[in-house]
Amino acid sequence: MSSPTLPPPRAPVSSQDATLVARGVKRSFPMGERRLDILHGIDLELRRGELVALVGASGAGKSTLLHILGLLDRPSEGSMEIDGRDPWQMTVSKRALLRNKEIGFVFQFYHLLPELTALENALLPGMISDSPLAYRRNKSRYLERTRAMLARFGMSERLEHKPPQLSGGERQRVAMARALFHDPEILLADEPTGNLDRATGEKVLELLFEEQKRRNLSMILVTHDERIAQRCQRIVTIEDGRVADSNG
């Protein structure tokens, strides 16, 4: 009698150096009786250290896709892989850990906690990942690292300010420090300069590009700005919930 054999390991769907893969991702929202289809099957691969611009008209589904890629939303159909693993097969806490450690988010509206200072906001991912004891042990290291990062963003004088006392550009810098806290592999930025004036936006973007290069981040940047998109290695255009064009 032969011993039961395990099924052979599934061949990776993606090329070896892809860190984030989406295959046939669909997303629809129930609208009363009917369903509103937003994404009609998206195929996307993000390679390690790649900087991708995601462009498309307003309402095309860019944010929806980015939320799915960032594990905040579940695709109605299709599959996903992060580092070769399907995140939706994981437990809730494993998936949360993945979001905490491997994925950084930068939003258009910063999304800082108004009760916390700039420094505390940037430290939040550490507070979330650590138990009280571990946090106490790591605190000095965390503080040093976060202060250094905020200093690099020119925020040394603003550490104890709360978000309402900060300008838009400053808030976005804090949000970036927060997204980079655990030195994630993937950074997803949804129109990070959409709410900033041109000059400020450019400064923030420079910092972001600099960090991407320095850390070799795999990054998707949603933008309206053609000039910004041109600076990325590849441009993916979304039109009516489909990838209309992907060139590098």
Added chain:
Amino acid sequence: MYRYFLSWRYFLARRTNLIGMVGIFVAVAALILILSIMTGFLEESRKTVRGSLSDILIEPVFRHELTQEELPPDPFDLLAAVRAQPGVVGAAAELQWGGIITQSGKNQEQYERILSSSTHKELLAVQLVGVDVRGFERLTQPLLRTALLPWGPLLPPSEIQDEFSSTDFLAALTRSAPEDEDAFFSSSAPVKIPLLPFLPPADYEPLGRPKAGAIIGQQLFRNLGLRRGDVIQIATAVPDPDNGEWKVNNRKFVVAGTSRSGENETDLSRIYLERTELIDFLRDTRRFTQVLVRVEDFKRDGNRIRDELRESLAAAGVIQGGPYARQEVRTWEEFRGNLLGAIENERVLMAIMLSLVLVVAGFTIFAILSMMVTEKRRDIGILCALGGTPKGILDVFLMIALWDALIGGFFGAVLGTWGAIRIDSIERWLSKTFGVQIFNRDVYLFDHIPSIVQPMAVGVIVFGAFVCALLFAAIPAWRAARLDPLEALRYE
């Protein structure tokens, strides 16, 4: 770690949380205070009631309603039978009868003024208590025994049993009341020789035949403005042995001293006389009405001795027994069962009603947290995006309630306990400051506000506060955990 950090931040950032905390604080403090006072009332009642009632009370039914069988009028057989019961350390007979004071100490005019005053109407009726006091023997027998030392072993063992051996009468005789400085008369006059309480005072100069001494309840004494050596006249009614018609009897007594049990009801109405004197006053209508029994350890075997007495006394023919046994032999707890039961009932009712305060506090926490969850939708979404789990978010909001309960409960317990311990002086201070009497000491059985803080009860109340806070917080916290993070994140 963010659970502690954020919940504490939110707790501090939103002033409305104070309402929930104060709610818990007030509820815990009030519960502890009221429960302690009720427990105090219960315990104090037991103590004072026990003091004047002794452990077991035997009230024979002298004439059986059906068989018309009569019990012996004298208590000697009954006393002997009771004393033979193991575990009994003392038994004494008492004769109780109702009476009216018709004339007191000073001039009659003043007494009439007191009687007609509505505030003193309770002074009219008094309870005459005839007791056996073998003080003379108590004083002389030790001397006699020393003198007869050579024949000592031949003498029967000293067994003087009287009122002193079965009740707290001796303590009541020597206890004096606190004096109010502005009172014209002294409020009590403890007797000089407690073992010979009915001895008239040394300076008593009788007009005519010397009167027998009476011990007046201390409150009655104070309210009538009596002094030691004053003469009072008491009226009572007894049936005529020939035709059964009720006749009024009058007799004068000299005030020999006061007794103070600490129990208002007793101290307002009792007048102690020698039993032989009262038998004479009642024209031998009755020689005793009850026998008071003290047992060695009431807590341990009070009920057992009561049951055994019911049987043995009925067998000896000194009580009717049978269907009467239950009312003839009772422990003091049964005698005052209604009162103790009522207080216990009130205590439970009060606790239930006050628990509603806790529920109200819980509702405020519920309302505040519900508001907060709505207000913090965006924060919840952000936390999710940063790797927070639904459980973590649930915990953040639960812990806000936990802070409410922790801080409110702690300070509530401290204030409640402190208040319960100091309640009497607090009440005095409040009464003095605002000029309103909050606790009318004449109405209750005690002259102070009793209160007993039970650590167990404090623990249960604080625990209850935690359960209540967490239970009410669970609903909004659960709602927060189930919130779709995207709903919160999509728009500014």
